[in-house]
Amino acid sequence: MAVLLIAASIVTPLALTAVWLRDEVLVTHRYVHTVTPLASNQAIVSAVAAQITDALYAKVDLTKRTKDALPPKAGFLGGALGAGLKSYTQETIERFLRTGAFRVIWVQANTQAHEALVAALEGKSSPFLRPDGSVAIDLSSAVLSARTALGAAGIHEFDKLSPADLQRGIVIAKPESLQRLRNGVKLLKALALGLPILAAALYVLAFAISRERRRTLVRAGIGLVAAGVVGLLAIAAGRYLYAHHVSGTGVTDDAASAIYNTVLADLRLWLELAALGGVLAALAGTVAGPSRAAVALRGATLRTTGAVTDEVVGASATSKWVAANRPVLRTVTVILGLLLVLDAHRITPRLIVEYAIGTLVVLGIFEILARPAMPRRRSRGVP
DSSP: OHHHHHHHHHHHHHHHHHHHIIIIISSHHHHHHHHGGGGGOHHHHHHHHHHHHHHHHHHOOHHHHHHHHSOGGGGGGHHHHHHHHHHHHHHHHHHHHTSHHHHHHHHHHHHHHHHHHHHHHTTOOOTTSOTTSOEEEEOHHHHHHHHHHHHHTTOOTTTTOOGGGGOOEEEEEOHHHHHHHHHHHHHHHHTTTHHHHHHHHHHHHHHHHOSOHHHHHHHHHHHHHHHHHHHHHHHHHHHHHIIIIISOTTSOHHHHHHHHHHHTHHHHHHHHHHHHHHHHHHHHHHHTSSSHHHHHHHHHHHHHHHHHHHHHHTSOOOOHHHHHTHHHHHHHHHHHHHHHHHHSSSOOHHHHHHHHHHHHHHHHHHHHHHSOOOOOOOOTTOO
8 A cells, every 4th residue: 555655656746747748838829828928027028138139239239330430539438338328229129028019929939939849849840940959939020120119219220130130039948958858758748648547546546455544545645745845846956957958058047947937837836736735635634533632623623514504404414324325425526536637628727626625525515414413402492
């Protein structure tokens, strides 16, 4: 039984990662929906503005032109004026990046980048892959639109630049990192259905052969907490690896972290819910124990909810059949809840929470119905 719970704890974070990869990362419209808010993220805006400014200044050095335009005696002012002009240029670009026009460009660029990412991970070709095999968010359209915004602000020195001179992008995955990830992604994608079923089967089997299911519940909860914590620690460690070994060298740490945190937000939430579910399971197993405090808490809770239910129904809401079959009903309810989650078209954190709450409500109803019938109160005035 312990071996089954340990195996389930190991499989659980892998199962969550596989489902997240299949349903979130590898599906274009969901991926784009996830990263769209990054268009207004300050780290991304600053990184894109710096990229566009560098692209423009690589072809037209306004700092040098400013120095050359000054008379010899005023040459010492050239550096300060040039730096100020470059700063003004980047600020103007940042203002453009905060408009709806850039949001549209960002969505289109990320749609193309995702197609390239999926192709690279699956070993296929794509017109959106860079010649070196890297995946980048193409900023060429943003550069052209920013140039127009600069012209409207009175800076026309970049107007004659051709689109071919303004090719820039944010490299979100280098070719060598994609090669290392390819086999792992293929394996997880192939196991996206089998791993959740395996994890559920391991937990169910552990409970089925257990002689003390309350203790098994506590241990399963502890295993879930461990699985969630290990997964969250892996995500935290992966942030550094992504920023320094996966994303391009021209991407700032803040921008890389923003991309990483946003893409993995749902997976992090799933792992947090797994850990929380483990805490609740361990707590439920403890409360169901034979300790004096647990017995008192259960008794008070059951009496209160039972009294309220009887008051609403107008009679003692109990069932001898439910009381006799309570263990079986509990097991069937939990298994049915797991099967319904696994049968869902798309497993989301919200779906898991909703089914968990529904399962707990049904189990609570069984406890109320299985309690001993409360003695009827005598009417006042009756001896």
